[in-house]
Structure formats: structure tokens, C-alpha cells
Amino acid sequence: MFSSGILRLSKIPLLPCLRTLKPILHSDFVPPCYCGLPSLTKSFSQTPQSFQFNKKISRLIRSGRLSEARAVFDSMNQRTSVTWNSMISGYVQRREMAKARQLFDEMPERDIVSWNLMISGYISCRASRYIEEARKLFDQMPERDYVSWNTVISGYAKNGRMDEALQLFNSMPERNVVSWNAVITGFLFNGNVASAIEYFKKMPERDSASLNALISGLIQNGELDAAARILLQYGNNDDGKEDLVHAYNTLIAGYGQRGRVEEARCFFDQIPDYQGQKDVGIKKFKRNVVSWNSMMMSYVKVGDIVSARKLFDQMTERDTFSWNTMINGYVQISAMEEASTLFSKMPNTDAFSWNSIISGFAQIGDIKLAKDFFERMPHKNLISWNSIIAGYEKNEDYRGAVKLFSQMQLEGQKPDRHTLSSVLSICTGLVDLYLGKQVHQLVTKTVLPDVPINNSLVTMYSRCGAIIEARTVFNEMELKKDVISWNAMIGGYASHGFAAEALELFKLMKRFKVNPTYITFISVLSACAHVGLVEDGRRQFYSMINEYGIEPRVEHFASLVDIVGRHGQLQEALDLINNMPFEPDKAVWGALLGACRVHNNVELAQVAAEALIRLEPESSAPYVLLYNMYADLGLWDDAEKVRVVMERKSIKKQTGYSWVDSSNCQ
């Protein structure tokens, strides 16, 4: 028993009639007079049984049970083209093109859909050899419809091959709105904003997809104001009104992400907010939860938590995203009280909510509460582990962090580059070379090392004193170094007394045209101080200011004071201190005091020591140093006075720790 039916394939749009095509101004346009596309109706025969089986196959494929679908397919003795096509589509969706191709080749009678399925499958594979395969099939097709043309056009367009896309577009017998949309999307994908707008303006008819494509594409290209103009100009035309809220929301989010909250608000206010009312004014669309969330997010982005909360309170319908946005807002400018209050009121928490709270408490240093939430969290994910480990690291509880890291591995959670980067910082904090090397091995096994990970490795090795290993990683980075890589390596050399190497690398850095930062100069000046390069030190200090426009910080002054002071230019050192644009800190006075000790300048030493005592009244170092200087010079009365003051203020000499010896204790 056969039932035959004429089924209109609803996804095939109506052919545009000649009247609507006339306004096309495109110079290469070929009038559709002789070779139209195949008809939009299709008839096929089928049994009720095959219809039921086909439905079953499609349902199984939709729920991801491909092998079960294949079993049904194999058991059928009366397959229709829909049966074959459904099965092919299942493989295509999974990108199993070899299996799809096998069925396609075995098929007794292919129809246009079979060909189109294969073509779109090859194109979705996103590799140029697959596009060629798709094109080969397209060229072999006995007849083509809009879908065939549009699939290939969009395939070329999204692979940056606009010339070929346009060639096909122009040689199509007739174009529909999807063809135009594909080309416009292609232009935007390839950054050609002007052509996208030009084609949008001259297309014969537009739908909401056209507007959405243009608006989101313009925003992705950073053309926010152009997007806004287009929306205002075309948004109120006759078509696609119900979908306009998408375009508006895209624009709100676009402005919001760039911190342009006023413009975002302006578009938010333009969307009507009448709940349940139809046809209010000229606009038929209304705000939805995404509009509200996007606007809230814009406020959160600029730190205007009050306005964000106002919106949150006004919302009649909230989803998990709304709650999370608000909680995350509080977690960020660190209002954990408000964040956890909201969290406790939330109807349905998800991983994002928990992770926000965990990282929030970790950030403000309340590691106990962070751990508390972490332990209560039902389904921890990678981000939860990363947040808590980073929290421990940030709070310098390195041992606790290591414990968590091993617990994470025991629970079968694989680390990613963020975890490993944190763990490397932990090794650096612990100065644990053994652990660091283990993590390095894990890095090699787990991720493709990127620049930040390599930087962490260089830092870890150089802080742990493994300068050779640090340099090996540094060299392996080849041309993929950033200024942090250079700083880490130069800093490593400088802090381990390899001053010549540090200065040599600094020269190399400049030769590679990498601009040094203030951190680079801290290392460079400290290297100069180490080897007593007084002329070089001065030159570097002033070239930092004059050539690189970097404002000297207190650390730079401390180094220069150290450099010139140790060289005996105590007056210059004092002048530097007096002319600093900010209050000298203990490093600066410490450097001067050290220099005074070396050059036996008691008067200046007294000045420096007094300043140090003002800054750190409980420290014994300046007293001890002054005492020793008086004693060395035989000024026993003065020495005794120092001892008495120390006793009166009950300052105890800390064993093995004094200013002159402290350079390695930092």
C-alpha cells in the first residue's frame, strides 16, 4: 500500500519573482531569464512503515544514538531517499565524512538533498581539501537548487575565499535572501565592512537574519556606531520586527563590553517593555531577559554596581544568568557580603555561581570561607579547582595549594594551562626546584606551552636559582617571547649575581626591538649595582627616563643610590634622595646606610639610620649598624648611647640579620 503525497519542503523559500529582483544594482548581475532553479515542490512515495522507521531513525540521531539509528537503517528492507538522507545527515553532523560518503555512494537514487548534505558536510569540516571535495560534488550535481549554491557560497565566504564566493553568487541563475546573507556574512567575516554595508543596502529584500548578520558582524569588526546607524535606519522597516530584539541586544552587549554604558542604555531604553501587550506603537518586539542581562552586565563592566542592582530589582523575570551577573558584579569592585546574600537567595545555582563565590572569597583573602564553599560545592569543575588553587597561591598558602593540586589529580580532574601556571607560581613561591621540575614535565605532557606558561617556567627556574634551565626554556621560546619573558630572564640573572649576563641580555632585548619596562630597569640597575658599574648605572637610569619615557620609581632610586653610594659618591646619593619626587622608603635609606658603612661616613650614617628608625621603629638593623660603625672608629661613648637607646626601647638584635647582610634574605 503506497500513499503518495505532495510535500512542500518548507525550508525551501519561495523563488524571488522578477519584480523583486529588479532593484538589484550589482553590475555582474545575470538576469534570471532562462535557467531557473528546480521547483520548490517535491513528491515522493513511501509506505507507512518506512515513514515510521524514518521518524525513528531521525529521533535516535537527534538524541545522539547514532549506532542504534544505523541498526534500524540496516534492518529496513524498504528504504526511501529520506531514510538514506537521514542516516547520511547523522554521520555528517558527527563529521564522520567517510561513513557518510560510503552511504552516499551506495545510494540507489540520490536526490538534491543527498548531494546538499554531502556538500554541507564537507564544508563544515573546515579544511581546504574538504572544500575542494565539496566543490567537486557541486560541479557534478545533475541539478542544483538554492541550498546547493548557498551552501558552497557560504563555505567559500567563511574560509576567506570571497573571490570564489562572489563568482558563484554572480553566476547563480537566481538569488534569494539567503544567498545575499551568505555573501554579507562573508564580507564581515573577512573584515570588509564597506562591501557588507553596500550589499546590504542593495539587496532586493531583507529579513531579520540579514539585519542580525550585519549588526553582529559590524560589532565583531568594532564598528559599533555603524551598527547603531544601520539599526536605527533599517530596524523600523516592515520586516522581521519580532526578531529585532536580537539586534538590539547585540548592540547593547557590544557597547557594554567596550564600557560605553550610556549608548548601551540608550538602545535598552528604545526597546519597549510592555509585557503581554501586542502591537504597541510601531514596535512589536519587547525586552526579553537577555536585554536586561546585557544591560546589567554593561553596568557591572564599568563598575556601576548600583545601577546594575537597580535593574536587577526591576526585572520581573530572572534566569540563572541574571543572578550570576549580579553576584559576579559584587564579587568584582569585592562586596562579598552582598554576593553571598544573593547567592543564598538564588533559586537555582550552577557552577558559575559557586565558582564566583569561591574565587571572590579567595580574592579578598578569606581562604577559609573560599574552602568552605569549595567543599560544599556539588559538582566541582576545572574552574572551581583553578579558583581555589589560585586563591591559596595568592594568599601565599603554598603548602595548602600543593595539597589541593594533588587532591585535584587524585579526583581525576585534569589540569589545564591556568592550573599549571598557578602551580608554577606556587613552586616559585616555595623556591622548590624539585616540585618545579615535576610540574614542568606535567606541562610538557598536558598542554602546548604558550607564552604565559613559558614565562612562568622561566620565572620558576630563575627564582629557584636554576639559571641554566631558565635560559633553556627562554631560548626554546625562540621568537615567541614577550617583554615578560625578557624581564624574567634578565631578572633571574640579576638576582643571582650574573650581572654581565643580565646586561648582555638587556642589550639583546633592545636589539630585538622589545621595549623595556620599569621592571626591566629594576633588574638592569641591580645588575649594575652588583658589579659596581657606576657609569653604566647612571646612564641606564637616565636613558630609562629620557629614551623610554619611564617614570623612575622608588626601586630605581634605591638602586642608583646604592650604585653611586658604594662608589663613594655619598653626596650624590644624598642629593638623589632629597630630589626624589616621593618619600624615600627603607630600601633607599638602607642603600645609603650600607654605603656609609663601607665608606665610614658617620655623619651621613646617622641621618640614614634615623630615617630608617622612623620608618621601622622596631627594627634592630640600623641600631646595630650604627653601633658597629661607632665601635670600629673607637667612638665608644656614641656606641654606648646606641646600646642604651636599644635597651630602653627593648629592641633585640636579631641574630644573623642586618642591613649589610640582608641582600640575600628578601
Next chain:
DNA sequence: GTAGGGTTAG
């Protein structure tokens, strides 16, 4: 809701 193309916001 039996198979294929463009657009889908936070």
C-alpha cells in the same frame, strides 16, 4: 519533529 543553505544576542 522525516533529510539539506544564511542569521541566534547575554
